[in-house]
Amino acid sequence: xxxxxxxxxxxxxxxxxxxxxxxxxxxxxxxxxxxxxxxxxxxxxxxxxxxxxxxxxxxxxxxxxxxxxxxxxxxxxxxxxxxxxxxxxxxxxxxxxxxxxxxxxxxxxxxxxxxxxxxxxxxxxxxxxxxxxxxxxxxxxxxxxxxxxxxxxxxxxxxxxxxxxxxxxxxxxxxxxxxxxxxxxxxxxxxxxxxxxxxxxxxxxxx
Numbered sequence: 001x002x003x004x005x006x007x008x009x010x011x012x013x014x015x016x017x018x019x020x021x022x023x024x025x026x027x028x029x030x031x032x033x034x035x036x037x038x039x040x041x042x043x044x045x046x047x048x049x050x051x052x053x054x055x056x057x058x059x060x061x062x063x064x065x066x067x068x069x070x071x072x073x074x075x076x077x078x079x080x081x082x083x084x085x086x087x088x089x090x091x092x093x094x095x096x097x098x099x100x101x102x103x104x105x106x107x108x109x110x111x112x113x114x115x116x117x118x119x120x121x122x123x124x125x126x127x128x129x130x131x132x133x134x135x136x137x138x139x140x141x142x143x144x145x146x147x148x149x150x151x152x153x154x155x156x157x158x159x160x161x162x163x164x165x166x167x168x169x170x171x172x173x174x175x176x177x178x179x180x181x182x183x184x185x186x187x188x189x190x191x192x193x194x195x196x197x198x199x200x201x202x203x204x205x206x207x
Contacts, residue, residue, distance in 0.1 A: 006109040007107070007114075007116060008107060011120070012162070013162050014141075015163050016164045017161075018160070021160075021200055023156070023197070023201045024154065024155060024204075026153060030113055030152050033152065039205070041117060043205075044117065044146065044148050053198070054199050055198070058086070062081070062083075063079055066127060067127055067128070076101070081099045083097040084096055092135040094126060096126075096135070097136045098125065099121040100122055102121065104120075105118050114149070114150055116147065116148065116150070117148050117149075118148075120144070123136030123138050123139065134169075136167055138164055141165050145160040147159075157201075159196040
């Protein structure tokens with residue numbers, strides 16, 4: 001059997017915890033699914049509107065360029081997400097948690113009638129300052145992998161976290177280390193799963 005070339009690879013899980021949140025939708029036929037996938041793909045890539053999809057008391061996301069300037073355009077590799085999560089902010093990140101986009105990859109397998117897109121982001125320093133400290137509650141071992149995939153008339157949306165370790169290392173202030181320990185541990189306990197579940201369902205047009 002031919003390997004499905006449209007299935008994206010996830011980073012290997014080596015340390016810490018991992019998260020796998022998925023939602024799916026099955027359409028009547030492949031033609032309808034192809035149109036549905038394109039609509040979901042637009043919502044997937046419109047990071048600045050993710051908060052509109054998930055609602056109050058959830059994190060908001062703003063795309064910035066690699067220098068930290070807010071932008072309103074399609075996401076690109078090396079862009080950042082400036083993330084405002086409910087609760088205490090990260091002083092290293094000027095109140096935000098920061099990640100950088102290191103991969104946006106799309107695949108198509110015409111023979112198997114499938115296609116996918118994956119976006120991988122990693123905790124990063126605050127690009128608006130010269131400081132190199134990681135401005136995120138997870139260390140830069142972690143990645144968040146946002147994925148959308150169609151196989152014939154079946155569509156799956158997912159958020160897959162890998163190597164999730166709270167950022168309590170040698171960098172950052174004592175206050176940030178304490179905050180990161182609390183927020184990171186809370187995330188590991190699954191409190192962020194509700195937001196990710198709401199988001200992946202929203203990509204698929206589910207409320």
